[in-house]
Amino acid sequence: MKETPMPETMTTESHVHHPDYVKIWAVLVALLLVSVGGAMSNIRVVVLVAAFGVAFVKAYIVAKNFMHINVEKRWVPYLLLVMIAFIVILFTGVAPDVMKHGGLRWSNDAAKQAVESGMKTAPKNE
Amino acid sequence: MSATAKPIANTRSATGIPTARLITWWVIASEIVIFGGLLAVYLMHRLGHPEWGLAAAHTNTLAGAFNTFVLLTSSLCAVLAHKAADAHDGPRAAKLLRLTSLGGLIFLTIKGFEWTRDIHEGFVISSGGFWSYYYTLAGLHGLHVLAGMVIMLIVAADAAKNRELQRVECIGLYWHFVDIVWIFLFPLLYIAR
Amino acid sequence: MSSQAEHAGSVHVEPGFFKKYCWSTDHKMIAMQYLFTGMAMAVIGGFLAYVFRMQLGFPNHNVPGFGIVTPGRYNAVVTMHGSIMIFWVAMPVLVAAFGNFLIPLMIGCDDMAFPRINRLSFQIFLLSSIVILGSFLVKGGAFGGAWTAYPPLSASGAYNLTPAGAVLWLLAVALEFVAFLLGGINFTVTVMNSRAPGMKMFDIPIVIWMIVLASLVFMASVGPLIAGAVMLLFDQTLSTGFYDPARGGDPLLWQHLFWFFGHPEVYVVLLPAMGIVAEILAVFSRKKLFGYKSMLYSTWAVGILSFVVWAHHQFVAGIDPRMANVFSVTTLLISIPVAEMVFLYIATLYGGSIRLDTPMLWALGFLAEFLIGGVTGIFLGASGTDIYLHDTYFLIAHFHYTFVPIAIISVFAAIYFWYPKMFGRMLNETLGKIHFWGTVIPFNVIFIPLFITGLAGDQRRVYSYAQFAEQSKPALQHLRTTSTIALLVMLSFQLFFIVNFFWSMRHGKLAGKNPWRSTTLEWTVPSPPPHGNFAELPTVYRGPYEYGLPGRDDDYWPQDAPH
Secondary structure: OOOOOOOOOOOOOOOOOOOOHHHHHHHHHHHHHHHHHHHOOOOHHHHHHHHHHHHHHHHHHHHHHHOOOOOOOOHHHHHHHHHHHHHHHHHHHHHHHHOOOEEOOEEOHHHHHHHHHHHHOOOOOO | OOOOOOOHHHHOOOOOOOHHHHHHHHHHHHHHHHHHHHHHHHHHHHHHOOOHHHHHOOOOHHHHHHHHHHHHHHHHHHHHHHHHHHOOOHHHHHHHHHHHHHHHHHHHHHHHHHHHHHHHOOOOOOOOHHHHHHHHHHHHHHHHHHHHHHHHHHHHHHHHOOOOOHHHHHHHHHHHHHHHHHHHHHHHHHHOO | OOOOOOOOOOOOOOOOHHHHHHOOOOHHHHHHHHHHHHHHHHHHHHHHHHHHHHHHHOOOOOEOOOEOOOHHHHHHHHHHHHHHHHHHHHHHHHHHHHHHHHHHHHHOOOOOOOHHHHHHHHHHHHHHHHHHHHOOOOOOOOOOOOOOOOOOOOOOHHHHOOHHHHHHHHHHHHHHHHHHHHHHHHHHHHHHHOOOOOOOHHHOOHHHHHHHHHHHHHHHHHHHHHHHHHHHHHHHHOOOOOOOHHHOOOHHHHHHHHHHHHHHHHHHHHHHHHHHHHHHHHHHHOOOOOOHHHHHHHHHHHHHHHHHOHHHHOOOOOOOHHHHHHHHHHHHHHHHHHHHHHHHHHHHHOOOOOOOOHHHHHHHHHHHHHHHHHHHHHHHHOHHHHHHHOOEHHHHHHHHHHHHHHHHHHHHHHHHHHHHHHHOEOOOHHHHHHHHHHHHHHHHHHHHHHHHHHHHOOEOOOOOHHHOOOOOOHHHHHHHHHHHHHHHHHHHHHHHHHHHHHHHHHHOOEOOOOOOOOOOHHHHOOOOOOOOOOOOOOOOOOOOOOEOOOOOOOOEOOOOOOO
16 A cells, blocks of 8 residues: 655645647537427427437536546446435335325325426417 | 644555545535436426426526636636646636636526516415426535535635645635536526427 | 555654544544544433433433424434434444554555545534534424424424424434445445455454445345435425325335435345444453354345345335235244354354453443344334334334343443553453443343333333323333433443543553454554554455464464464
């Protein structure tokens, strides 16, 4: 086990390579425009892909190029993915009760009512 | 910053990652479950209540999009600050961090106007399911923006004197995380309808 | 590679009273702050137990030192007993106090990686303690909606009759969560990065692993509850309807968010307790801990599984019955790694040279009592039997047979074991043994009758059965009264501990560096350790449990001895 003391005034020699950040920023802004433009479409799938697909891509670009997560020790992105996995477990365990409004011998009438009356007033555009 | 000497514990690095950056990753990990929890809960409601799309139609997409642009640009400033710190250019890093912080201020100001308009139209936190989640999600995010700004200014004050430059990268990491949360909040609250 | 002579700290000026006791960043002082705060809160939590057991054992009589226990006051007392014991006793003592004291010492460094964040964590925790105690004094009194705070009872002041108390409770819990998030992250970073040269991952003492894993489990599980708590706070104060079905919300959502944290939380407190017991068993059997790696693998398994069992607290709450099937299976599965850990302890004892000093008595007591707790959990984990047993006194007895070993027995084990290091003097053995038997025997007499009354159908959170004809089973009253009297006996014996603890600080036998002849690093420094801990920071050459090695003069081989 190597002892690697780090005197307080000295920063580490750069552990990352610095690309052209302005270019990356430009890509992000372009993607933002895509997502806003796509959101104005009338086709549901286009809206969803533009909005959420682009979001995932933008998040990945920020994580990789701004946070340098890919040159970090491998366990760091794994740790963050594990945290996300816990949220997926949470969703899986709770959604059957909260997202659905009925199941085996139970029914959430108040929620069903709210959905019905809400959708009745919906303008017919989707 | 106070003159207390750092303990040896702070300078060791059995993992190879400096302690400041290591603790930043753990903070981000814990924030993922906080925001993730709230987002997951919102998502399951939103999927079960298609009629919330009607309420969501009243959010100001232009403000949301512009705010996304503001945060992306401030993230650019943050990572350029990191680059400057790596080059041991403390004053430049400080300037860029202060610009980042300014971006946060612009973000919060726009949000202030946006919410004022929403409230005038009668949409308050208790106006129904969608709005409750909208204000809570964006509010929690806004609090993190504010906290980030404050810490950033403190780090900048030291960086300007070429001190504690390793913290520039760390506060930048936090800021990028806050940016990523907004990258997901934007479509969830403003676009999906 | 030998360490350079690293000298921790520079020229040292003796600090004044305020800086030394109230504003210190030294991990040992912060540990004492957590320990004494936790112990004070334990007195309050114990007093609350006295109050409601008096009501249950002698219904509707005036309780000396309290008064008449009205229904509202009963609800507040049981709520606060649970909340205080879990959040302001078990967690601060097991995780924060012992984590703070032991981590830098046992891994061979001079303090935590971030001492000022450490101090901030305690200050936030202290604030949370003040808030929760303050809630007793507000209009309506302390929160009375049970420590689980289910809405709509917890969301509506009209229902819980303690609107101010409810808000303060929520704020106190939220502050406490923030304190432990900060503290836990500090612990994790310190153990990951600041170990002595030569201390590889599998040379770390088990108790340190356990405290770190507990911190991680806490961190990963508390997030959704923080979100949920903010939502509940808004329901209480801003008329939102997150948990109100009439407004589009769902009370079941709170339950899920609460227990998604609540179940891992019990392992957050269990892990340090088991770690403490592991250390003591090795030292007092003069034998290597059996299966160090198996212990770790089992602990990782428990940690991960703990995230997929939570809805066993909600079997009768109206969750989809098909989910109940899933959670039954996972709950029964989690008993396997825990059992494995108990087997490893037994294997450690087997063939050992057992010394029954007081710390060892407590450690063995933990094993025996926790076993009962674990086994009775099986009945509750199976959804079929849980339909009958849920919210009866059977459940209360089960979780006290797990919580009391965790929060009381293992804490006493740790105090008796590390007191010499903390204060430089030995606790009195005779008083210690009297304290041990006077605690453990009455403990069983409190809760075994409650298994029986629970099986007979006694419901929890009912202030008096006299008002509920179908529930009152007068034939069982003698069991309830026996339980109360046993509690009074158990509380009285704590005096032996209090006297011993404070008297020995000044008059106990001087301890020296290593009275228990242990191998781990904290026993290589003076008792109590000086600021900076190590005059010369150690290098580690072997694992932490080298006992009973043939061919050596001594029966133990310290971690930092080169030969």
